Amino acid sequence: MLNVVFFGTPDIALPVLNSIFQNHHLLAVVTMPDKPRERGGANTMTPVKKRALELGVKVFEPNNPKEQTFIDEMRDLNPDIFVVFAYGHILRKEVLDIPKLGPINIHTSLLPLYRGAAPIERAILAGEKITGISIMKMDVGMDTGPVYLEVKVTISDEMDSIELKEKLSLVAVDAINVVLNRIENGLIEPKAQNHLLATLAPKIQKEELYLKEGLKEEMSLKVRGLTSYGGVKILLSSGEILKIFKARPVNHVNSKMLEIHGGELFLKAINGSLSLIEVQLEGKKRMGCKEFLNGYSSKIN
Secondary structure, eight states, X not given: OOEEEEEEOSGGGHXXXXXXXXXXXXXXXXXXXXXXXXXXXXXXXXXXXXXXXXXTOEEEOOSOTTOHHHHHHHHHHXXXXXXXXXXXXXXXXXHHTSSTTOEEEEESSOTTTTBSSOHHHHHHHTTOSEXXXXXXXXXXXXXXXXXXXXXXXXXXTTOOHHHHHHHHHHHHHHHHHHHHHHHHTTOOOOBOOOGGGOOBOOOOOGGGGBOOSOOHHHHHHHHHHTGGXXXXXXXXXXXXXXXXEEEEEEOOOOSSSEEEETTEEEEEETTEEEEEEEEEETTSOOEEHHHHHHHHGGGOO
């Protein structure tokens, strides 16, 4: 049983957090600080913090993990290992050197492909059919450390980024259990990445969330790839924003940007259109396209 400090923030990290708690000695959890609500009221804690408190585990929320106070607190814990999964901060060498058996990171791509902040979204946007989980030993570079284990995952034709995150989070549980057990027993050594094959997965920018007319296949990939960012957006003639969460590429030819035909709503593409399946008008709830047309067809000109 290893003495583990877990670094993580969003929902995707919860299955791994639960597994470490069950199988090892979870000394503490490190997560991002609470966020203030836009309209006042209590601050919003991260999913990882909420779960750690339920488990009775000590929580650290440094504004910046470079702070000397935080570094000293981590040293005092005397951990065997750090496990980092979607934490949100880059860790400096002084922090990485603390655990006796090293820091390990769970990365949601098959390294050295898609190094960076948005590997799940970038893989879908690129039309990849295969991605996976990499368990690596961390160094000071961005996802450049040697890899203990990789597990491949298939991206189905209709899978969006939220669904892929959920699938990868479950795969990560088995992968981290294997790696931690082998590290504990001295049965595994990480292998260096081939840096010549590296590709990057930079953070999604706000302007990328707007869907422009293009090939229907590429537009469909953008809808699927950016669901985890609250959907892609188009601007209606009324000036309102319509978010698109699910759509499928079809051969229907539009005479204008948005067109209602046969009870369906079609968005124009260069080589056909997208049949919109799930949408949200700004200020309204997310809904199926038929429900949207029943209440808001007047918005489509």
